[in-house]
Amino acid sequence: MSNLNNSITEFLLMEFSDIRELQILYSLLFFLIYLAGLMGNLLIVIITTMDRRFHTPMYFFIRNLSIVDACFISITVPPASINSLVNNRVISVTGCATQIFLLVWMAYVEYTLLTVMAHDRYVAICHPLLYPVIMNPRACMQMTSICLFTGLLYAVVHTGLTFQLSFCQSNVIHQFFCDIPSLLKISCSEIFFNLVSLLASILVLGVGCFAFIIVSYIRIFSTVLRFPVKEDQRKAFSTCIPHIIVISLFVISGSYVHLQPLSDSGSIKNMIISVFYSIVPPFLNPIIYSLRNKQIKEAVRLVMKRKLFFK
Numbered sequence: 159m160s161n162l163n164n165s166i167t168e169f170l171l172m173e174f175s176d177i178r179e180l181q182i183l184y185s186l187l188f189f190l191i192y193l194a195g196l197m198g199n200l201l202i203v204i205i206t207t208m209d210r211r212f213h214t215p216m217y218f219f220i221r222n223l224s225i226v227d228a229c230f231i232s233i234t235v236p237p238a239s240i241n242s243l244v245n246n247r248v249i250s251v252t253g254c255a256t257q258i259f260l261l262v263w264m265a266y267v268e269y270t271l272l273t274v275m276a277h278d279r280y281v282a283i284c285h286p287l288l289y290p291v292i293m294n295p296r297a298c299m300q301m302t303s304i305c306l307f308t309g310l311l312y313a314v315v316h317t318g319l320t321f322q323l324s325f326c327q328s329n330v331i332h333q334f335f336c337d338i339p340s341l342l343k344i345s346c347s348e349i350f351f352n353l354v355s356l357l358a359s360i361l362v363l364g365v366g367c368f369a370f371i372i373v374s375y376i377r378i379f380s381t382v383l384r385f386p387v388k389e390d391q392r393k394a395f396s397t398c399i400p401h402i403i404v405i406s407l408f409v410i411s412g413s414y415v416h417l418q419p420l421s422d423s424g425s426i427k428n429m430i431i432s433v434f435y436s437i438v439p440p441f442l443n444p445i446i447y448s449l450r451n452k453q454i455k456e457a458v459r460l461v462m463k464r465k466l467f468f469k
Contacts, residue, residue, distance in 0.1 A: 166251065166325045166326065166329045167250070167251055168248050168249065168250050168251060168329065169248070169249050169250075169251070169254050169325075169329045169330070169331050169336065170247045170248060170249075170329055170330045170331065171238070171241065171247050171248075171249055171331050171333065171334055171335065171336075172247075172330075172331065172332050172333055172334050173242065173247060173334070174188075174238075174242050174334065178245070181242045181243075181245070182242070182243060184242065185238070185239040185240075185242035185243050186239070186243075188235055188238070188239050188433070188437065189235065189236070189239040191235075191437055191441055192231055192232075192235040192236060192239070192437065192441075194441060195227070195228075195231050195437070195440050195441035195444075196228055196231060196232065198441070198443075198444035198445060198448075199224040199225070199227045199228040199231075199440065199443070199444050200224070200228060201444065201458065202220065202221065202224040202444045202447065202448070202454070203221050203224050203225055203228075205454065205457045205458065206218075206220060206221040206224075206454075207221065209457050211453060211457075212453070212454075212457070215278050215282075215289075215293040215295075215298050216275075216278055216279075216282065216397070218295075218298050218302075219271060219274060219275045219278060219298070219302075220275075220447055222271060222302055223268065223271050223272070223275070223404075223443065224443070224444060226264055226267050226268050226271060227268070227439070227440035227443050227444075228440070229260070229264050230261075230264040230265070230268060230436070230440050231436070231437060231440035231441065233257060233260045233261055233264065233335075234257070234261070234334070234335040234436045234437075235436065235437060237249075237257075237335070238334045238335055249331075249336060251321075253336075254331075254336040254341075255317055255320075255321050255336075257335060257336045258316075258317050258320060258336050258337060258338060258341075259313050259314070259317040260313075261335070261336075261337060262309075262312065262313040262316055262317065262338070263309050263310060263312070263313035264309075265412065266305075266308070266309035266312050266313065266363070267305050267306055267309040268408065269363070269364075269367055269408065269409075269412075270304075270305040270308070270309065270363075270367065271302070271305055272367075272371070272401070272404065272405050272408065273367040273370055273371055274301045274302070274305065275401055276370065276371040276374040276375065276401065276405075277370075277374060278293055279374070279375075279378060279397060279398055279401060280374040280375075280377055280378055281293055282397075283378050283381055283382060283394050283397075283398075284377055284378060284381045312359070312363075315355075316338060316355070316356070316359070319351070319352050319355060320338050320341055320342070320352065322347075323341070323342075323345040323347040323349065323352070324345065324346055324347045325341070325344055325345055325346065326346045327344060327345075327346040328344045329344070330344065331344065333432060334432070334433075335432075335436070337432075338352075338356070364413075368409065371405060375398070375402070378394075378398060382394045382395060400446045400447050403446050404439070404442075404443050404446055404447075407438065407439045407442060407443075408439050411431070411434050411435040411438065411439060412435055414431055414435070
């Protein structure tokens with residue numbers, strides 16, 4: 159941290175556009191998408207908390223995922239939108255470190271929660287008689303706690319490694335928020351150890367969790383296809399499809415953003431992909447789960463009717 163403090167005290171983030179009118183337009187557009195995503199996730203949290211029908215392991219994890227999504231989308235979009243409206247690109251070193259820490263933590267928790275949810279679907283479909291025993295409330299809380307606390311450690315390690323570097327050449331981040339790849343690009347320190355640690359974590363965590371999810375769904379599909387009744391097959395698939403779509407969105411967009419070569423300079427294309435990664439999955443997740451789930455759709459309708467009635 160001492161090297162950093164002696165060289166650079168603040169960073170400059172990339173703007174949405176060089177044209178002032180477009181800056182304002184994009185910032186308002188992204189903020190509206192943020193509000194819609196935030197409201198959608200909070201609605202899922204409220205419904206699955208208030209309605210006793212949703213007090214099951216599957217909805218417990220969906221509720222936690224919605225909380226993480228609400229936090230994830232709140233880390234980048236509101237500050238970027240406000241900065242764009244007031245025409246301010248500056249972010250302090252402390253603010254940048256905090257943003258990276260929270261982003262890494264929430265991304266880790268989201269990915270590991272999605273992995274746990276694959277295990278939940280595997281136990282529910284492949285071992286239904288043991289499901290209440292294996293996925294009991296205590297086990298669900300323990301798995302969620304493990305995701306949170308290991309994610310906290312993961313974020314501390316990678317944020318600390320990043321901010322031990324020196325940034326004496328440039329303070330311009332080619333991104334509308336602080337992230338590790340963007341900071342590695344502008345560092346004038348030796349980044350070999352940082353790259354090795356990132357690659358190792360991607361291999362252990364990323365590939366490990368992804369392999370676990372794939373194996374879980376291979377077993378799930380092989381079990382479901384042996385169901386004698388087509389209606390049972392349809393019900394089983396309907397609980398899995400939203401989860402598969404959400405995983406695909408998160409993994410594809412995240413992989414594209416973070417596996418770009420460090421030599422690439424900042425570009426509008428990369429920023430658009432980053433917008434997709436940071437905004438679209440948290441925005442779409444509640445919609446995906448709502449559209450594919452009749453119980454949630456019915457609960458949403460009831461909530462809306464009550465609000466209209468009281469008005």
